[in-house]
Amino acid sequence: MFAHALNAYLQVQVPGVAERRITDIFKPMGTPGYAEREAALFTIGVTAVIFVVVAGLIVYTVWRFRRRPSDDSAQEPPQVYGSNQIEAAWTIIPILIVFVLIGVSARVIAGVENASPPPKALKVRLIGHQWWWEVQYPDYGIVTANEIHVPATPDGQRATYLELTSVDVIHSFWIPELAGKTDLIPNRVNYAWIDPRVPGVYVGNCAEYCGTQHAQMLLRVIADTPENFKTWTEQQQRPAENDPQVSDARNVFGSLACVNCHDIRGTPSVGKFGPDLTHLMSRRTLAAGVLVNDTKNLRAWVDDPQKAKPGCLMPSMKLNDQQLEQVVSYLQSLK
Amino acid sequence: MASIDYPLEHPKAEALTPEFSFSESLYKWVATVDHKRLGLMYVVSALVFLVIAGIMASVIRMQLAFPLNHVVGPDTFNRLFTMHGTTMVFLVGMPMVAGFSVYLIPLMIGTRDMAFPRLNAFGFWIFLLGGCLLYFSYIGGGGLSGDGSAPDVGWFAYAPLTEKAFSRGAATDYWALGVLLSGVGSIVTALNVIATTFCMRCPGMTLSRMPMFVWVMLIDAWLVLVALPPLSAAQIMLELDRHLGANFFDTQAGGSAVLWQHLFWIFGHPEVYILIFPAFAILSEVIPVFSRKPLFGRPAMVGAVTAIGFISLGVWAHHMFAIGMTSWSNTFFAASSMLVGVPTGIKIFNWTATMYGGKLRMQTPLLFCIAFLLQFLVAGLTGIMLAVAPFDWQLHDSYFVVAHFHFTLVGGLVFGLFAGMYYWFPKVSGKMLDEKLGKWHFWLFCIGFNMTFLTLHFAGFLGMPRRIYTYYPGRGWDAINLIASLGVIPQAAGILCFVWNIIRSSLRGIPAGDDPWDAWTLEWATTSPPPEYNFEKLPVVRSSRPLWDLKHPQDPDWKYE
Ligand SMILES: [Cu+2]
Ligand SMILES: [Cu+2]
Numbered sequence: 026m027f028a029h030a031l032n033a034y035l036q037v038q039v040p041g042v043a044e045r046r047i048t049d050i051f052k053p054m055g056t057p058g059y060a061e062r063e064a065a066l067f068t069i070g071v072t073a074v075i076f077v078v079v080a081g082l083i084v085y086t087v088w089r090f091r092r093r094p095s096d097d098s099a100q101e102p103p104q105v106y107g108s109n110q111i112e113a114a115w116t117i118i119p120i121l122i123v124f125v126l127i128g129v130s131a132r133v134i135a136g137v138e139n140a141s142p143p144p145k146a147l148k149v150r151l152i153g154h155q156w157w158w159e160v161q162y163p164d165y166g167i168v169t170a171n172e173i174h175v176p177a178t179p180d181g182q183r184a185t186y187l188e189l190t191s192v193d194v195i196h197s198f199w200i201p202e203l204a205g206k207t208d209l210i211p212n213r214v215n216y217a218w219i220d221p222r223v224p225g226v227y228v229g230n231c232a233e234y235c236g237t238q239h240a241q242m243l244l245r246v247i248a249d250t251p252e253n254f255k256t257w258t259e260q261q262q263r264p265a266e267n268d269p270q271v272s273d274a275r276n277v278f279g280s281l282a283c284v285n286c287h288d289i290r291g292t293p294s295v296g297k298f299g300p301d302l303t304h305l306m307s308r309r310t311l312a313a314g315v316l317v318n319d320t321k322n323l324r325a326w327v328d329d330p331q332k333a334k335p336g337c338l339m340p341s342m343k344l345n346d347q348q349l350e351q352v353v354s355y356l357q358s359l360k
Numbered sequence: 361m362a363s364i365d366y367p368l369e370h371p372k373a374e375a376l377t378p379e380f381s382f383s384e385s386l387y388k389w390v391a392t393v394d395h396k397r398l399g400l401m402y403v404v405s406a407l408v409f410l411v412i413a414g415i416m417a418s419v420i421r422m423q424l425a426f427p428l429n430h431v432v433g434p435d436t437f438n439r440l441f442t443m444h445g446t447t448m449v450f451l452v453g454m455p456m457v458a459g460f461s462v463y464l465i466p467l468m469i470g471t472r473d474m475a476f477p478r479l480n481a482f483g484f485w486i487f488l489l490g491g492c493l494l495y496f497s498y499i500g501g502g503g504l505s506g507d508g509s510a511p512d513v514g515w516f517a518y519a520p521l522t523e524k525a526f527s528r529g530a531a532t533d534y535w536a537l538g539v540l541l542s543g544v545g546s547i548v549t550a551l552n553v554i555a556t557t558f559c560m561r562c563p564g565m566t567l568s569r570m571p572m573f574v575w576v577m578l579i580d581a582w583l584v585l586v587a588l589p590p591l592s593a594a595q596i597m598l599e600l601d602r603h604l605g606a607n608f609f610d611t612q613a614g615g616s617a618v619l620w621q622h623l624f625w626i627f628g629h630p631e632v633y634i635l636i637f638p639a640f641a642i643l644s645e646v647i648p649v650f651s652r653k654p655l656f657g658r659p660a661m662v663g664a665v666t667a668i669g670f671i672s673l674g675v676w677a678h679h680m681f682a683i684g685m686t687s688w689s690n691t692f693f694a695a696s697s698m699l700v701g702v703p704t705g706i707k708i709f710n711w712t713a714t715m716y717g718g719k720l721r722m723q724t725p726l727l728f729c730i731a732f733l734l735q736f737l738v739a740g741l742t743g744i745m746l747a748v749a750p751f752d753w754q755l756h757d758s759y760f761v762v763a764h765f766h767f768t769l770v771g772g773l774v775f776g777l778f779a780g781m782y783y784w785f786p787k788v789s790g791k792m793l794d795e796k797l798g799k800w801h802f803w804l805f806c807i808g809f810n811m812t813f814l815t816l817h818f819a820g821f822l823g824m825p826r827r828i829y830t831y832y833p834g835r836g837w838d839a840i841n842l843i844a845s846l847g848v849i850p851q852a853a854g855i856l857c858f859v860w861n862i863i864r865s866s867l868r869g870i871p872a873g874d875d876p877w878d879a880w881t882l883e884w885a886t887t888s889p890p891p892e893y894n895f896e897k898l899p900v901v902r903s904s905r906p907l908w909d910l911k912h913p914q915d916p917d918w919k920y921e
Contacts, residue, residue, distance in 0.1 A: 208683050
């Protein structure tokens with residue numbers, strides 16, 4: 026319903042830069058966000074008019090009827106008790122305004138919530154964990170974390186439909202430029218959809234308080250061109266890189282407790298408690314968007330995750346320097 | 361026709377009061393069942409908690425002043441906002457409701473005490489016990505495992521974060537039990553208020569002649585009685601979950617996280633009206649007296665509070681627009697939430713109309729009322745924005761919501777309470793508060809408040825979620841947060857002026873006399889402070905402004921009502 030209007034609106038928007046970090050809800054890049062903006066602007070318009078009228082009346086009254094030093098203080102002003110006509114007027118007019126707003130809300134609610142997926146829609150399952158996001162693509166057999174790759178869809182035909190749930194407490198999915206919030210609730214599956222019109226990286230935070238590191242639970246939606254998205258899926262579907270140059274390092278990794286918590290497909294490391302590391306190096310960030318994924322940060326993270334993200338559920342593994350070196354070089358081979 | 365049954369002049373009450381030693385007077389306070397002493401103790405303990413929670417808020421704002429700031433760590437921060445919110449709602453707002461009610465209602469309806477004086481004392485002490493229990497968590501919250509301290513689950517304590525698996529130690533238990541106990545206090549006080557207003561009104565005071573303050577607090581008491589038990593029940597269920605293996609909210613064992621939200625907000629939304637009603641009640645007394653006109657549209661005002669009371673019981677799920685309800689449910693709750701704006705608007709219009717054509721005495725109590733009107737207008741309109749469910753999908757749990765409810769609870773309730781304190785302090789203490797300090801208090805607090813909370817609306821527009829202990833630079837939030845944090849300084853300075861004003865004026869303020877504001881309700885017909893028995897002879901009234909009738913025998917109200 027809002028797709029056409031959005032197309033017209035996007036004509037005059039600057040296309041997305043590499044990473045859009047100012048997440049302004051009034052600059053949407055997808056249909057749900059755009060529909061919500063329409064409702065928002067209309068509401069703001071109506072309430073602004075009400076504000077100007079009523080605040081103006083209050084200020085005028087105070088100014089006009091303030092007691093001046095010249096006033097005869099013994100003289101009381103005329104005692105007015107009320108007026109039924111006036112009461113009726115300021116009851117009925119607000120009711121009419123409210124009905125208009127209800128109509129607008131109902132229309133947008135239905136437009137966003139009851140939209141049915143187009144045939145080419147992509148399906149993604151997003152699972153909340155205490156302080157990171159698991160991302161599954163059931164149709165592709167891909168599992169990754171904290172960064173959702175989706176195709177950008179200039180015409181909105183390749184929207185992404187998300188199934189949302191959680192393994193522990195409540196989290197909330199919110200990418201301000203693409204769509205408002207939908208909660209990830211344990212024991213329950215919720216749905217949301219996004220259709221980024223322009224390639225780019227869209228940032229969002231977990232929006233429901235979920236414990237110690239709620240603040241550092243960022244989520245990125247990376248909207249690729251269709252070609253890049255295809256390359257990405259093909260690369261993600263492969264099992265882990267088996268680089269002979271790091272076979273020693275791989276053995277060190279395999280001997281550590283890392284394997285109990287992390288899955289690296291095609292290796293004996295099959296833990297499910299932490300993020301899947303099979304293609305770790307294909308991610309831009311570490312630990313739910315807290316660190317840029319480079320050598321220095323990766324080493325610092327493996328050395329002591331509690332420094333970058335105090336309270337997070339990966340313990341400090343107390344590796345010695347040599348182990349640390351080898352584990353990091355192995356992780357860096359996971360292209 | 362009018363017979364004056366109660367004199368405006370009294371013999372000096374001091375002459376009758378003997379001197380007490382310290383331990384005697386301490387005993388008198390602890391063992392008292394006098395509604396005035398209890399009311400005062402409620403308000404003073406609420407003020408103490410207000411200062412504590414205000415200091416917590418200042419630390420929160422210090423931490424958020426700059427991106428990646430290091431004043432406190434995540435765990436401390438999470439405890440701070442949990443304790444700040446819980447304290448402000450349950451240990452500041454609720455005792456203020458109770459304190460103003462039990463102090464003023466018997467005086468205003470011309471009687472000697474509450475219907476159940478002992479229950480009144482029980483209500484106060486159980487509330488204080490609940491508050492102390494909550495704060496004891498800083499010491500005892502570690503439980504046997506030593507894991508944890510004060511609660512860190514947020515003031516609405518969403519399941520399953522509160523379950524044993526995610527909240528070890530005893531902190532959450534202190535939260536649940538402390539709030540449960542203080543809730544018992546609120547419930548018994550509500551019962552007491554209802555019984556008092558129904559049974560104890562002085563001769564001639566029909567319901568339609570009851571002061572507006574009493575009307576609003578009566579409806580408030582009903583709302584407490586209906587809304588609080590679901591919360592108490594939910595807290596008991598939570599304790600059953602945590603200690604006796606029930607699985608109401610334990611999602612790991614098949615419980616429901618959404619059930620907690622329903623139970624909490626069935627209480628939680630009416631609660632915001634429970635908290636704002638005292639401000640409505642105070643404005644309805646202060647504005648007429650300082651405008652020198654009767655309240656415009658009294659019947660409409662009573663109708664409006666009653667309507668708000670009823671509608672507010674059917675809007676709770678507007679706190680849950682993001683949990684994935686059907687489009688029909690979302691539409692229903694959007695509609696009911698917007699409807700609540702209609703009676704609220706009626707109240708604002710009527711207060712303004714009361715001032716219209718009056719002679720406004722621009723003294724501190726009225727200044728706070730005027731700021732209330734403008735700020736509460738903003739709060740109401742941002743409330744409409746939040747009620748538009750699609751807009752709420754963006755705004756929910758963002759700093760916009762934080763700004764919105766601080767506009768209702770600080771810009772509304774706290775400003776209203778200040779108006780009330782400046783208005784009734786002379787009655788309670790017999791001394792006037794200093795006008796000059798009062799004006800300083802008003803302007804500093806008003807400017808600081810708007811610096812902090814007007815700006816925070818925009819952080820929400822830029823995608824800043826609430827309850828984050830830190831944030832990264834470059835997201836457009838830095839300047840907003842810095843201004844918001846700087847706003848703490850004038851607010852704190854304003855509060856200092858207020859505290860200093862109270863101390864100084866109680867010691868050597870100008871004597872107030874019985875009726876310093878030339879007011880119209882019965883509390884001004886007795887001495888300041890009122891004697892233990894309130895009235896030597898119970899008054900008889902013939903209109904809603906008995907003292908007006910007395911002062912204007914040629915033109916009494918009862919001719920028109
Ligand atoms: Cu979170
Ligand atoms: Cu609400």
